[in-house]
Amino acid sequence: MVASAGRARPADRPAGKGAPGSGRTGEPARREGPDGAGAAPGRPVAGRVTSRDVARAAGVSQATVSLVLGDKWPGRVSERTAETVRAAARDLGYRPNLAARSLRLGRTRTVLLVVPALTTEFFARVYTGAERVAADHGFGVVLYPSPEGVGPARDPFDSARASLDGVIASSMAADALTLVRVGGLPLVMLDSDPDDAAAAATVNLDIADGARQTAGHLLALGHRRVAHLAAAVDSWTFHVRARALAEAVAGVPGAALCTEPAGLSVEEGRRAAERVLARPGRRPTALFCDDDILAAGACKAARRLGLRVPDDVSVTGFDDLALATAVEPELTTVRLPAEAVGAAGMRALMTLLEGSTPQDTVLPVELVPRGSTAPPPRN
Amino acid sequence: MVASAGRARPADRPAGKGAPGSGRTGEPARREGPDGAGAAPGRPVAGRVTSRDVARAAGVSQATVSLVLGDKWPGRVSERTAETVRAAARDLGYRPNLAARSLRLGRTRTVLLVVPALTTEFFARVYTGAERVAADHGFGVVLYPSPEGVGPARDPFDSARASLDGVIASSMAADALTLVRVGGLPLVMLDSDPDDAAAAATVNLDIADGARQTAGHLLALGHRRVAHLAAAVDSWTFHVRARALAEAVAGVPGAALCTEPAGLSVEEGRRAAERVLARPGRRPTALFCDDDILAAGACKAARRLGLRVPDDVSVTGFDDLALATAVEPELTTVRLPAEAVGAAGMRALMTLLEGSTPQDTVLPVELVPRGSTAPPPRN
DNA sequence: CGCCGACGGTTATACGTACAACGTCGCACC
DNA sequence: GGTGCGACGTTGTACGTATAACCGTCGGCG
Incomplete structure (x- = not known):
C-alpha cells in the first residue's frame, strides 16, 4: 500500500470574510466510540466509513x-x-451513504408501488416482479398498500419515504391520481384504461382475451346458461372483463348470461353462488367467477346445495392463485403473469426516468383448464 | 498514525452568494423541448420547493x-x-427533502424487513403489521425478500436502499446474521430462539402451545395414530413445534406419532399424505400438518385415496391462512396473529432505536376447530 | 525550444437540512 | 445608566457525495 505519502494539505487559508474564530480546526477524531445504546440524537451514524x-x-x-x-x-x-x-x-x-448521494444527485433511486393490498397474492407477485427489475437498475421499491384508512399520516408524501423518483400504481388503488398531482412524478399505471390515462404509460393484462377464452371454453363444452359472479370492484379491468364475457356469450345463439354481484371473499362468493344456484328458474350450468377466491366460494356453495363440481355445475376462476390448485377439484382458471406485470411496469418506469417514452404494454394471459369444468349435465 | 491533524477548512467564498437573500438568482438552464435521453446528470429535482x-x-x-x-x-x-x-x-x-434530512441527522428513518418470501400470506401480513407501527413513528420499511438467488446484486447493503437504521429479520431467512455482522445495526429477530439470539430482541409466536393445543384436540377426539407432515424448513420454530407435538402425543398412553417429511407446497403435501395414508400397516387417523398449505394437499390426498375428511381421517393445519376456509372441509388450524408479529417486532425495534432495551415477546396463538377434524372412524 | 494535448489527478463547491453559536432589541433591576 | 437577561431570530456550518473546474507533468511536434 502507498501508506503515508505526506499529502500536502492547504494548511491554512486566510479567511477572506474574517469570520470570527474561523479556525476551528475540527477535531478529526471521533473514532472508536464505545457505542453505547445511548445514541445521542444529533450524533452521526457511529462507525460509518465515508x-x-x-x-x-x-x-x-x-x-x-x-x-x-x-x-x-x-x-x-x-x-x-x-x-x-x-x-x-x-x-x-x-x-x-445513499442520503448524501441522493442529495447530491437530486434523485433517490426509489420508486413507489401503490397497490390495493399486499396480502393479495396477486399484488405480492406484482411487487416481486417489480422489485427484481428495480434492483437491476439500482433502484429500491417502497410500497404504499393503500389500506382502509388512508389518513393523512399514511400519505406517502408525508411519510418518511416521501422522496421518490417515480410511481407505479394499480388502478384498483384509486388514490393514484391524487399522488401524481401532488408529486408531479413520472407515473405508470397498472390495469388501467390506456386512453383515459393520466399516466405516462400503462401496463395491462389482456383481461378481455382471458374472459373470451374462458367463455369459449364453457360454450364449447356445451354450456348455455352461464352466471357471472362479479367482483365488487369498480375498476376498468372488471368492466372490460364483463363486456368481453357478455359479448362472447351473446355471440352464441341460445346462450344466456346473468350477472350476480359478489364481493371479494370466499364467503361472499359462496353466498352469491348460492343465490344463483338456488334460483327458481333453470339454474345456470356454469359459473364464471371474477377471481379464484370467488370460485372457491362458489365450489363450496355447490357442495352445500348437493351439487357436484364439475358434473352438475362448472366453475371457472381468474388469476390462477395458489388457491386454484389447493381446492378440490382444481380450478379451471386464467393464469395471469403477475410478476410480469410488475416487471413490465418497472421497466416502463425506468424507461421514463431515462427520458424516453415507453410503450403501453398488454400482456397475454392463458386459460388453464382443470377439473372444475366439464360438459353440462344431460337433463 | 494520525494524518495531519488539522482539517483546514475553506474559509473563503469566492464571489458567489455575496448577498444574502439573493441566493440562487435563477438561471436554472432547464432547456425546454423534447427532453432527450440527455437528462442532465447533475440537475436537481425540477420544481422541488426547499x-x-x-x-x-x-x-x-x-x-x-x-x-x-x-x-x-x-x-x-x-x-x-x-x-x-x-x-x-x-x-x-x-x-x-428526506435525503438532506437523513444526511444531516445521520439517520434514515428506514428499517429493513427480511422475510423469506413475500408471496407467503403470512409474511405479507407481518409486513402489514410492521409497516403500520413504523409509519406511526415516521419510519419507512423496505423489504428484503431473500429470494432463491441472493446474488451480490441483491445484497441489501449494496442495493439502493442500503442506508438503514435497523433490521427485523425472520429466522427463516438465514442471511440475517450476515446482515447484522455487516451492518452492525440494531436487530430484531422473528421466530428465532431467544437464547441463541445474536439479536437485541426477539418476537415469537407460542408455536409450542399451538402444537400442544392441536395435539390435545386430536387426542381428545380419540385419535391415537397421528402422522406429522413436517415442512422442509430448518428453522427453530419448526423444531419447537415438532418437539411439542411429540411430547403431547407421548403423554398419552397408546398414542403413537410418525413423522413424514414434506415440502412447502400443496403438491408436496399431497404426496407426503399419500405416502402416509397408503402405508401398509395401520394408517394414521389424523394428520398434523405444519401449515395450511400442506393440509390442503393432505385433504386432496385423502380424497384421491377414497377417504373422507374428517370421517375417515382428520387433518389439521397451521397458520389460518385464507386458504383454510377456502377448502372443503374448512381446516381446523392454529391461528397465528401475523400482523401482531410484525407490529411487535417493529415496536421492539423502535424501542431499541430510542436507546431502551425491549423485552422479548411471545405472542399467544389459538386453535380454531373447524370441519376437518372429527373423532376417528370406529373400526 | 516552446507550446499543446493527454493524462492523472486535485480543489472547491453545492445539494437541503438541522442545529450550535452568535447577535439584537427591549425591559427590568440594581 | 449600565448590566443582565429573556425572547426572537440570524449566520454559519457540516453531513457525504458527485462533478465542474483546475493544475502539474510529460512526451511529441512544429
Whole structure:
C-alpha cells in the first residue's frame, strides 16, 4: 500500500470574510466510540466509513474515490490507483451513504408501488416482479398498500419515504391520481384504461382475451346458461372483463348470461353462488367467477346445495392463485403473469426516468383448464 | 498514525452568494423541448420547493423555517412568525427533502424487513403489521425478500436502499446474521430462539402451545395414530413445534406419532399424505400438518385415496391462512396473529432505536376447530 | 525550444437540512 | 445608566457525495 505519502494539505487559508474564530480546526477524531445504546440524537451514524476515509487509506483525494467507485473514469484515473482505491474500499467495508448521494444527485433511486393490498397474492407477485427489475437498475421499491384508512399520516408524501423518483400504481388503488398531482412524478399505471390515462404509460393484462377464452371454453363444452359472479370492484379491468364475457356469450345463439354481484371473499362468493344456484328458474350450468377466491366460494356453495363440481355445475376462476390448485377439484382458471406485470411496469418506469417514452404494454394471459369444468349435465 | 491533524477548512467564498437573500438568482438552464435521453446528470429535482423557498416567502431565515417545522421551538420563535412560516410552507406545498434530512441527522428513518418470501400470506401480513407501527413513528420499511438467488446484486447493503437504521429479520431467512455482522445495526429477530439470539430482541409466536393445543384436540377426539407432515424448513420454530407435538402425543398412553417429511407446497403435501395414508400397516387417523398449505394437499390426498375428511381421517393445519376456509372441509388450524408479529417486532425495534432495551415477546396463538377434524372412524 | 494535448489527478463547491453559536432589541433591576 | 437577561431570530456550518473546474507533468511536434 502507498501508506503515508505526506499529502500536502492547504494548511491554512486566510479567511477572506474574517469570520470570527474561523479556525476551528475540527477535531478529526471521533473514532472508536464505545457505542453505547445511548445514541445521542444529533450524533452521526457511529462507525460509518465515508469516501474520505477510503481516500485517506488509499492516499488519494476523495474526488478520486468517487470517480473510481462511480466507474466514471474514461481515462481520468490510472488502473493502478483505481485498484488501490477499490482495495481500500473493500478493506474498510465502505458503503456509500445513499442520503448524501441522493442529495447530491437530486434523485433517490426509489420508486413507489401503490397497490390495493399486499396480502393479495396477486399484488405480492406484482411487487416481486417489480422489485427484481428495480434492483437491476439500482433502484429500491417502497410500497404504499393503500389500506382502509388512508389518513393523512399514511400519505406517502408525508411519510418518511416521501422522496421518490417515480410511481407505479394499480388502478384498483384509486388514490393514484391524487399522488401524481401532488408529486408531479413520472407515473405508470397498472390495469388501467390506456386512453383515459393520466399516466405516462400503462401496463395491462389482456383481461378481455382471458374472459373470451374462458367463455369459449364453457360454450364449447356445451354450456348455455352461464352466471357471472362479479367482483365488487369498480375498476376498468372488471368492466372490460364483463363486456368481453357478455359479448362472447351473446355471440352464441341460445346462450344466456346473468350477472350476480359478489364481493371479494370466499364467503361472499359462496353466498352469491348460492343465490344463483338456488334460483327458481333453470339454474345456470356454469359459473364464471371474477377471481379464484370467488370460485372457491362458489365450489363450496355447490357442495352445500348437493351439487357436484364439475358434473352438475362448472366453475371457472381468474388469476390462477395458489388457491386454484389447493381446492378440490382444481380450478379451471386464467393464469395471469403477475410478476410480469410488475416487471413490465418497472421497466416502463425506468424507461421514463431515462427520458424516453415507453410503450403501453398488454400482456397475454392463458386459460388453464382443470377439473372444475366439464360438459353440462344431460337433463 | 494520525494524518495531519488539522482539517483546514475553506474559509473563503469566492464571489458567489455575496448577498444574502439573493441566493440562487435563477438561471436554472432547464432547456425546454423534447427532453432527450440527455437528462442532465447533475440537475436537481425540477420544481422541488426547499425550506429556503419557504423562508423567502415567509420573510424569515431558513433556520427559522427548520425550527418551526421541526417543532423545536421552546420559546425560540413567536407564534406569529411560526404561523406565517407554516402558512408559507402550506401554500408552497413544501415537503422536506428526506435525503438532506437523513444526511444531516445521520439517520434514515428506514428499517429493513427480511422475510423469506413475500408471496407467503403470512409474511405479507407481518409486513402489514410492521409497516403500520413504523409509519406511526415516521419510519419507512423496505423489504428484503431473500429470494432463491441472493446474488451480490441483491445484497441489501449494496442495493439502493442500503442506508438503514435497523433490521427485523425472520429466522427463516438465514442471511440475517450476515446482515447484522455487516451492518452492525440494531436487530430484531422473528421466530428465532431467544437464547441463541445474536439479536437485541426477539418476537415469537407460542408455536409450542399451538402444537400442544392441536395435539390435545386430536387426542381428545380419540385419535391415537397421528402422522406429522413436517415442512422442509430448518428453522427453530419448526423444531419447537415438532418437539411439542411429540411430547403431547407421548403423554398419552397408546398414542403413537410418525413423522413424514414434506415440502412447502400443496403438491408436496399431497404426496407426503399419500405416502402416509397408503402405508401398509395401520394408517394414521389424523394428520398434523405444519401449515395450511400442506393440509390442503393432505385433504386432496385423502380424497384421491377414497377417504373422507374428517370421517375417515382428520387433518389439521397451521397458520389460518385464507386458504383454510377456502377448502372443503374448512381446516381446523392454529391461528397465528401475523400482523401482531410484525407490529411487535417493529415496536421492539423502535424501542431499541430510542436507546431502551425491549423485552422479548411471545405472542399467544389459538386453535380454531373447524370441519376437518372429527373423532376417528370406529373400526 | 516552446507550446499543446493527454493524462492523472486535485480543489472547491453545492445539494437541503438541522442545529450550535452568535447577535439584537427591549425591559427590568440594581 | 449600565448590566443582565429573556425572547426572537440570524449566520454559519457540516453531513457525504458527485462533478465542474483546475493544475502539474510529460512526451511529441512544429
